[in-house]
Amino acid sequence: MTNPLTPPKRKDPLLRTHVGHVSPNLRSRAATAMAARAGQGRFVLQVCHDCRRATYPPRDLCPVCWGELDWQDQPRGAVIEAETTVRSSVDLFFRDHLPWRIGSARLDAGPMAIVHLHGDVKQGDRARMELKLDRGGNPALFALPEKETSHMADDPQLRLFTADPKVRRILVTDGREATGQAVASALLDAGATTVFLGNADPLMRYPGQDRIEAIDGIEPVALNLTDTGSIEKLAAQLGGRVDIVVNTARFTRSGGVGFGGKLSDLQSSLDLEVTGLMRLAQAFAPALSARSDDGVNAAVAFVDVASIHGLTGNAGFAGSSAAAAARLALVASLRGEMAQTGIRVMSVLTGPVDDSWHQSVPPPKVTPTQIARAVVTALQSGQETICADDVAQDVMTRWQADPALTIREENK
């Protein structure tokens, strides 16, 4: 079993905050491709076109027959053939987290791999393999116990590969909407210490206000993503106390490009969702980055909840999709920047939300609860991109298979 996490003590003000390091990021294109798939929560290995063998680590050609390699999902089982404990390292990150347990795993898919070990996994055990991203965004195999063990997620090694909300303090940007409220509640249920819940207009009541603000652990804060001053003020007050930022703010309106769309709606979407995202990142990224290895509640993630139609555009919601597209582009760049400081940048992608702005869209629509579940899952697994609902997953699957076709399909 794993020792359960306890909330950290207050920091000694005389000590310098521990600087977060990341693993070397000079990786091959094949390893980067593996990282991209790891970010989607897949467990993949390269398989040879010719001899059909799976191979690991990532390579450019099959090491047996020089055949072309292809990424394929693989069974997640493995047997731990050997284990060892690293007690000394020149790597700046690992030397601060020693001792570190690794092992040799015979993957059910075929290859033998050097893997990180969960504390409950020993030599000879069957293990469940996960393809994780390390804090620098590089792919790594992690061996979990085959069956759930008590407080399994609290394992110190595993926790460095996730962004678990437990004992963390989280800023949720838009508490005025049902999605932000559901996300806030779910994060507290998942063990977050505090959720700072943004309110863009503190002088104006909002639906659900009395209920959500009465919950223990919710701290309402004034935060308006369209107002740079408001964000800077909050970051100045709270920056060093926020471990995770979850941006749920949206401005969705129906309308086309040449027909039926309103320029003022597009401006509002872009200001809130795109410029707002950059304002938020600029205000909070430095403080998050400075605390990326600051104990059990180190700063760990920046999560953005956006429409899946940012990938494709969407007939009837052209402007909102354009904002989502810009949002995804900013998130992609931010991910690259933050990987250098050990902060994960995650995207939760949704289909049409079951709210008053999608009244004319037939079901299925994603509920705030589903979005909240996806946010928590992404954080707990360390997954970079997650689809919150079936519509988002369907668009994602089609887009990955054939982007041009999916773009046409979504804009008919």
Add this chain to the structure above:
Amino acid sequence: MSQSLLSDLAVALASGAVRVIDLTNTLSPDFPVIVLPAEFGQCAPFRMEKLSRYDDNGPAWYWNNISMNEHSGTHFDAPAHWVTGKDLPSNTVDAIPAQDFMAPVVVIDISAEAAADADFVLTSTFLETWERKNGRIPPRHWIALRTDWYKRVGTPEYLNLLEDGAHSPGPDAGAVEFMVHERNCIGLAVETVGTDAGQASTFTPPLPAHSILHGNGRFGLQCLTNLDKLPTFGALIVACPLKIEGGSGSPLRVVALVGETNA
């Protein structure tokens, strides 16, 4: 005109015999704007994005880009703001004769009534009674409603937007007809977010202040402060909207000149 008139004014301003009272709220991102039903386009609040402040984007100078709706903060409503004024000549801020931007003001104090009832409705009967006590409202004056509503700025009670709509004082159609047709006002000046009462969309006609004032080429001034610092008669309002081409209104600095004898 005597040459001495303006120089007398200049001397009075310099000596403090004529005081300048600022009737303007500070234009800030927090200042509330009118809220319409969600399916309509919304009034953009004031926003300010720093361009440079003695930094890499401008080493020796500080300036900001600002954005807002024409009706954000302390603002001026031109006749074209309302459908009833859409066909009037010179109905936009750039076309209104500058002569109209300076006019005397009569202040009608309804602060006690507004404190007792946020939905206080000003009627022509009230105005006639008021005149018997205070004197007749002269022509071509701003009619300012002192409600002390400006003291609510920064609290939810300023917009006072409850589930059945906003609750703030304002005139009914009869009062506006009286001000426009019987007293030939230049416009209506208020401390609330609009010239109309909070519940005025339920009046007949809906939004009578907007409808009747602008339909007759009169103006609105909203979100004023400090009307309690003005005398009932004798102050002069200076209200120059920005010269926005085809603009329906404009944020502006509004000041009042108050003579010593008025104090």
